[in-house]
Amino acid sequence: MMRKLFLLATVLFWAVVLGLWLLARSAPMSEPPLPLAEKTYALTEVARHGAENDCWMAIDGQVYDLTGYLPEHPSKPSIILPWCGREASDAYRTKTKGRAHSPAADQLLPAYRIGRLLAE
Amino acid sequence: MKLPRLLSIPLLTAILLGLPVVWAWPAGLPLWRSLGIVLGWAGCGLLLASLLLMLRESWLAERLGGLERMYAWHHVLGTLAYLLLLAHPLALAVDNLAESPALAWALVSPLTQGWPLWFGWLGLLCLMLGMVASFSRRLPYPLWRGLHALLAVAILFGCLHLWLLGLGPSFFFMLLLSLLFLGWRFLRIDSSLAARPYLVSQVQRVAADIVEIALRPLGMPITARPGQFVLVGFGDGDTFRGCGECHPYTICAVDPEGHLRISIKALGDCTRHLQTVEIGVPVGVQGPFGDFLLDRPPLPQFWLAGGIGLTPFLAVLRDERLMQPTQLFYFYRRPEDGAYVEELRTLAARQPSLTLHVHCGDFNAATLAGLLPDSAALAGRIAFLCGPPGLLGSTAEILGQRGMAPASIHFECFDFR
Structure with a gap:
């Protein structure tokens, strides 16, 4: 029975x-x-x-309102929350010991873009 | 089985499953995303429980209801963990589906992901390959064992997946328990640190494909009772080379100095090779395991043995004087397969409570039905069966038809793959 379950689940997957x-x-x-x-x-x-309920970030010259995305971020809130309200390009590019976010994250980001960062 | 032993594995499973799920329980997330998270953690918990159950320690087996029960649960929990872990990325992808099919695909596609998800995929693929091996009965044992080890690699990839996702505390929980269980298994069981040293002291051919081997302890002997089984790995002798595998064998005699006797039938490459084992070969013995024929109730008995399945009954007959009326039915295929027939007849002559029935030939359900006792002769008896699965299945069916309750029929069947 377990063998059949395994085969069925693998094929379905x-x-x-x-x-x-x-x-x-x-x-x-x-x-x-x-x-x-x-x-x-x-x-x-x-x-x-x-803040957690109003979280903007500046990444690579663009500004994003990530409030709606925060609950879906894979890591624990303590990892992403400190970057709310800040220039977070470095954090975005150096996630997990220097590794950048995935291309999938790059695909997601434009959905939250609200404008451009004013050059200072 | 007593209640604490009966509940031991379900309780351990509930703890290992519940801890990560409760820790990571999602709040305020969409349904499919929550489901994906819970499925992932539940799969991890079941995988840990399955790992715990592959630790072949006699003290652990005694508390968890026996090695066979542990391995049965190991298989079931491993398969359920696999199902949940397969569903984990799919549920997360379904969560993105409402937004856009491209986003849903991006979540599972290795082409659009980075290391965290690549390790997740690697873990899942190793799990899949390891499971294919687990369910394959035709693979040679060394290849089967090598592919089965992919399951351990899958767990390490899973830990890396958690670490790179930034899930620190859960990563340490998983890593610590995984390394503990895997290290324990590798050092104590696979590297034979848990094995007691013995030496082959006598080899005697008892049938065409069966040798009886006497083992002399080199240190403290294991405390075994007749009818229990041990896991034995043979080393290298002067000219004999061990096959590097550890297999279960029933003890067919224990003497007061702690010497053990086991019978080995040539059933595979390794056991065929062991037919030529020589005196002086070092041996590692783990165990003892099993409680078949131990603490039998004071009722008339019906024993049935097929081929090498005779050994636990032989061990009891060699060791004790039977107090209950006992019928022993011994079946084997060819005249040259009939091990211990003369010794059984001698033992039966000395044991007034024992009635011996020896049958040689090919048996099917119909011929068995003609040879086994009728309902009146079976009434009030308790049955103990040991032999090939086909023979045991047919016999149990016939005994059931003749009024014997399933709870009165006990089996011994080695199935540790």
């Missing part, structure tokens, strides 16, 4: 993975709509949003 791939191919990810008039924010403005 690969079928779902294949299904996800086919779905992604047939419906490519749409780019998030850019605001008509792009806003710019100074770092002092970003710093006003440094």
